[in-house]
Amino acid sequence: MKSILELNNVRKEYKDFILKDISFTLNRGYIMGFIGPNGAGKSTTIKLIMNLLKKNNGEIKILGLDNIKHENEIKQRIGFVYDENHFYEELTLKQMKNATAGFYVNWSDRLYHKYMINFNLKEDKKIKELSKGMLMKFSLVLALSHDAELIIMDEPTSGLDPVFRSEFLDILMDIIQDENKAILFSTHITTDLEKIADYITFINDGSLIFSKTKDELLDSYGIVKGSKELLNDTLRESLVGIKYNKFGFEALTTETIKLRRSYRDELVIERPTLEDIMLLSIKEDC
Known part of the structure; x- marks a missing residue:
């Protein structure tokens, strides 16, 4: 089984917080729920994976490649969905797509239009006119339109109503039918993970508590x-x-x-x- 994301003894030290030698592995074809209370180190871990922070020790491999040495290649092959909106609100979805597509060598307008239709999104809508649920869907469209193999999500369902959350989870389940892809899903809404996650990784106060299959965890x-x-x-x-x-x-x-x-x-x-x-x-x- 080929790993798509691998953390080995990853450490990050701040004056008042230490991420303590975190290790876990995510394989292709699976969804990993990444959980922990506020301040546990989830966002720090994700920023280290994305090479937005410099680690003190350890190794992070994505797609079998070192995340620092091969950062540009890796970021061509992964997608991100964040809780916060980082789009230009006055742009239409089509304009935002055009601004994004040029960053990716594997961008596919065919995939883009496929997901826009599947998610019922209209290109002429402005970013500011979208609900939070629709913004999450559009973020996912952009993440998938360059055929990303690893999707990293930071609280994507936070603030969504139950209907939108259920629909969003169904979309993720459909995506993961492609066994070449994997999803790292950081959230505090554990009921969402009970529906879709294959693995659960739990950190608290900077320490790894466990990283197990969901079924093994609930059974044990x-x-x-x-x-x-x-x-x-x-x-x-x-x-x-x-x-x-x-x-x-x-x-x-x-x-x-x-x-x-x-x-x-x-x-x-x-x-x-x-x-x-x-x-x-x-x-x-x-």
Whole structure:
């Protein structure tokens, strides 16, 4: 299986924050959800991948190439979709396309018109006339019209209404049917990733917590609920992020089989969501 994106011990040091030796791999044909709380290091990691920041240590390879030595070649073969609008608002979509197309040697007007029709976008519309959802679609059109192999997305569904988000996710699922492509999808909306992601990479406070397949992740964790009286030292060792409420406690565990055998009906163990795993795995007991 050929990797399209590879980070090996990537480190970035600021005065008040350190991205600590991050390593993960994304293969062709897959969508990777990139998650973590605000300030975790997601945007820093993406900027390092894009060579917008200088790393202190480590190696980043895109399409098998060093992202610094082969920056120009790499950027011809990847696309970007950001949460913020970086377009000229007074231009029409056609004018914006013309301003963009010249940067790419593999630009295809055939692909451009195909996606404009598929996404129901009109060339004579001005950028300022588009909703946020339509802007995201247009960003994706530009990213795909030079046949990008790796699509990097930073919070693309943030602020979109549920209908637009669902439609946008369907578009991504359609794109990834081309097994030569891959998508890195940074978001805080974990429910979107439950629908489309193959892999989940989670960072917190500059450290990699895990990078696993979504199914492996959801299968390996459980939400444990029970009465406070059960919380002895032995049980606590199997729990993470214990949260108390008027009914008892709730926590995360990776030892569901062991706890079911030991406590049987005394504990309720449920399948978690990605949000459960993210929030409880970084939560201090309270």
